[in-house]
Amino acid sequence: MPDFSRRANWALLPLLLFLALWPSSAKARDLTRDAERNPGLHLLRSQLQAATGSQGEIQDETGNLSGATQYVLPSPAQLGLPEVLELNLTEAIHLALRQNREIESAYLGRVLQKFSLGKDMSKFWPNLEISPRTDASVAGSSTKFVADGPEAERSRTETVNAGIITSVTQKVPTGAELSFAWDNTITGIRTHSDGRSSRESGLTGWAVGFRQPLLKGGGTRYNTASLVRAAMQEEDNVRALRDTLIGTINGVISDYRAMMRAKQRLELAEDSLGKARKHLEDTRVLIAAGRRAASESLQAEADLAQKELDLENARQELDNAQLNLVRRLELDSGSAIALTEPIELRTITPVYEECLELALERNQSYLAAKNALELARMNLDDVLNQRRWDLDLEGAYSDGWRHRHPDPSSREDEWRVGVSLKIPLPIFGDPKYDREQPLLSARIALRRAEMALITARENLEKSVRQRVLAVISSLKQVELARRTYDLSEQTYHFSELKYQLGQMSNTNFITEQDRLRNARNSFNDSIINYQNSLTELDALLATTLDTWDIAFVPERADLEEQYLGRNVWLLDR
Template identity: 30%
Template sequence: MHGPPRIPRLFLATALAVAATGANAEPALQAAKPKRVVKPVPVPSSQHSAPAKSAKSAKAGEAVRDREIPFSVADTVALALRNNRTIRSASIDRIAQKFDLRVVEDRFTPQFGVSGGAIRQRIAGIDTSSYTVTPGVTTLLPTGAIVSFSWADQASDTLGVRSRRSAGLLSVSQPLLRGAGSDVTLAPMRSARLGERINQLRLKATVSETIGQVIFAYRELLRAQEELRIAQASVGRAETLIDINRALIAAGRMAEVDIVQTEADLENQRIRVLEASRSLDNSRIQLLNLLALDLATPAVARESITPARVTTNLPDLMRIALAQRPDYLGQLNAVEQSKLGIVVAQNERLWDLSVFGTGSLGRTSITGPLATSAGITDVTVGLVFNAPLNDLRREQPYIQATTGLQNAEVQLETIRQGVEVQIRNSATDIDIRWRQLEVARRARELAARAVEIEKEKLKVGRSANYQVRALENDLRSAENQQLGAAIGYLNALTLLDVQLGTTLDTWHIALRD
C-alpha cells in the first residue's frame, strides 16, 4: 500500500429519489374506503403562472455562473504551493539553513588571506617608512591537525638605510588526545548534515500540514455550497406544497387558514437560505485567505463528494507511517546527533597534548653604509600539554550529552507511540464513517420517497399539511446528515494521508530544495 488512493472526481448526484405515484398507495386506500374515489387536485405549474419571473431568475443565474471561477482540489493544492504564506516563509528559511550547512562543510577547505599595512612616521625629526605584506593559507585536516603557511615581506627606510626581510613560515600542530581523530573532527560536519536532513523533514511537514489545511478549507466551501443547495431545494419543495394547498383551497377541500403555517414554513426556509449564503461567503473567504488570493474572487468548489471506499490495514499503515512521517524520521536524526554529541563530549574530558613544529626559510638584507645580507633557516619542534586535575567543568558537557541522548530516545518512543495512536484512531474512524455514510444515503432516499408519497396522499385528501411539513423537515435533516457524513469521510482520508506523511506522494509533489 502506498498511501490512501486518490478520491475519484465525480459530480455529486443531486437528483432526489423517484417519487412514489398515487397508484402505489391507492389499493390500500380503496381497501379502507372502497366506495370513495377522490381524484387528485391538479396543481398549477409555477412556470406557467409566472413566466416573466422565471425568465428573469434564469438570466440572473446565468450571469452569476459566468462570474464564477471553478476550483478543483488539485487547483487548490497547486495555488497553495505557489501562494500560501506559511509555505513561502518556510522556503525562505531554507536559504539560511542551507548556507549554515555550507559554512560547516567548508571547515576543511584551505582558508586564504592577506594581511599587511604601511606606515610613515616622523620621530625627533627622523622620517621612517615601512610596509608589511603577509599572504597566507590555513587548513584543518581530518586528523585534527592545523597546518598553516605564510610568507612575510617586510621593508623599512630610515635615513636612507633600507632593510628588508622576506621569509616563509610553515607551522603544524597535531593534537594527540583532546581534539584528535577523525571521529571528533568530522562530528560537527556530520551533525550539521543530520540537522539539514531534519530541516528538510520540517519543510516537508510544513507543506503537508498546510496542504491538509487547504483541503479541509476547500471541503468546508464544498459543504457550504451543498448546504445552500439543500436549503434552496427545501424552499422549492415548500413552494410546491403551497401550490398544492392553493389548489386544494380552490377546490374547496382545504380551509384557507390551513395554508398559513405552510407559508410560515416557507419563510423559515428562506431564512435558512440566507444563513447558508452567509456561511458560504465565510468559507470562501477562509479558503482564499489560505491561498493568499484576492478575497473578492468568486471561487466555487467543483469536486465530487461521492467518495469511494478505502480499506485500511493497520500493519501496512504503521509501516508506511514509520517510513514517511517527518516528525518520526526527524527524531531518529536527532538521536544520531545526540550520539555524535557524546563522542565530542567524551573527547573534551581528555587532557590537551599536542606536538607542533615550525619552519622558516627566507632572507634578510640591509642596504646603505652597513650593507648586509643573510639567509633565514629556522626550525622549531616541541610538545605541549595541559592537564587539569579537578576541573568539573570538563565533565559537564559529557553529562549534558548523555542526558540529552536519553531524552532524545524517550522522545522517539513517545513519537512512535503517538503515531500508532493516531493511525489506529484514523483507521477506526474511516471504517465507521463509511458505514455512517451508507446509512445516511439510505435514510435520505427513504425520506425523499416518504415526502413524495405524502404529497400524493395530500392531493387526494388522505393526508394533512403538518404531516408533509414534518416529512420535509426529516428530508432536509437526512440530506444534511448525508452531506456531513460524506465530507467527514473525505476529511478522515485526508487526515490519515497527513498522519502517514504521504501527502506529497499522493499529490505528486516534489519539493525543489
C-alpha cells in the same frame, strides 16, 4: 368527491384571494408536471378554476405574485464582479503552490540553511587568505635649552610599512591542522635632523607548521561529528519544508471542501424553498376545496419563512467559505470562484501495518526524535573526549631573507618539533563543577532523548491507528448515511401522497420534508468527512505529495541565484 358546483358561490371570495397569489405563466409548466404525477390534485384544481371562471390575476402591493419574500440579486455586471475562476481541487492545489508567501518564505529559509550547511561541510577544505597591508606615519620632536645653552634641536621621523601575507590552513579528519604562510614585508624609516639618516628593512620568507592532538580533540569520530550533525540538521530542514508544502495543500483541500459543503447546502436550501412554496400552494388549494383547515395555511407560511431564512444562512455560509478559499489561494478578495469538483465517493481502505511502516519512514516528529537521540549520543562522546588530557604533537619550520640597508642582509631559518601536555586536575570549587557539569548534562540529555523516542513511537502508533480507524468509521458512516437518505426519500414520496389524500397532517409533512433535506446534508457531509479523514491520514504518513502527484523540490535555484549571484558555489550541493 364533494359537489364543487354548489360550493362555488360561497367560496368565490377565498378563491379570488388564492388566485391572486397564484401566477399563471410560471406555474403552467408546474401544473403540467403535477398532472402527470398527481392526477387527483390536478383534477381538483381544474374544477376550482372552472367554478370561479377565468379571473385576472391580482398582485399585492409589492408586485409579488406568491406572497413570499423574494430575493432579487443584481447581475454580476451591476456588481462589477471579476470573471469567475473555475477550479477543480487539483487546479486549486497547484495554484496555491505557484503563488504562496508562506512557501516562498520557507524556500528563502532554505537558502540560509544551505549556506550554513555549505560552511559546515567545508570544514576540511583548505582556507586561503591574502592580507595586504600598508601604513605611514610622521613623528616630530624638539629640544629647547636654557639661555646660555646651544640652539634648539628639532627632528622628524617618517615611517612607511607595506606588506602582503598569504596564508593557507588545512584541517584533516584526525584533528590535525596544517598551516603555510608567505610573508613579504618592507619597512622604510627616514630621520630628518642635524645628521640626516635613512634606514630600510624587509622580510621575505615562508613558514609551515602542524599540530596533531593525540588525546583531547583528536580522532576522526570527534572531528567528523560536526559533519554528521550538519547532515542530520539538513534532513530535518528538508522534511520541515516538505511539511510546509503538505500543510499548505491540506489547507487548500480543507477550504475547498468547506466551500463544496456550503455549495451543496445552498442547493438543498433552494430546493427546500421551492418545495415549501409548492406545499403552500397545494395547502391553499386543499383549504379552498374544504379538504384542509384554514389554520394549516399558517403552518405552511411559517415553514416557507423558515426555509427562506435557511436559504439566506446558506448563502452567507457559502460567501464565507469562498472568502476563506480566496484568502488561502492569495487571490484578490473580490475574486469569484466556481467549483467544478463534484462530491464523489472514492473508497480506499487503509491497512494499519502498511500505514505504520510508512509513518516510521517519513513522519517528521518521529524521525526528528531519532536524530535527537543520535545527537545526544554524539554530544556525550564529545564531552568524554574533552575530559582527556591535552597532549599535542607540534612542529614548525620557517625560512626567509632579512633585507636591511645600509646594514647587510641575512638569511634566517628555524625549525622545532615538540610535544605539549596539559593535565587538568580540578579538586574543589568552580573548576570541579565546570568539569563535571557537562558530563552530567550530557548523560541526562541522552536519557531524555531515549525516552522521547519511545514516546514519539508510541504516539505515532496511536495516531496511525486512530486515523486508520477514523477512515474505516467514516466509510461506514457514508454507507449508513446513504441508506438513511434512500429511506428518507422513499418515505417522503409516500408522505407526499398521503398528504394529498388527506391522510397526513401538515405538521408531519413539513417534518418529512426537513428530514429528507437533513438526510441529504448528512450524506454529503459523510462523504466529505471521509475524504477529510483520508487527507489527515495522508498528512500523518507524509504521503500527501505522492497522492496528488506533486514533485518535491528541496530548493529553488532562482532564489539562490537572485540572492547569491555568482557566489552560489558557496551553497552545499
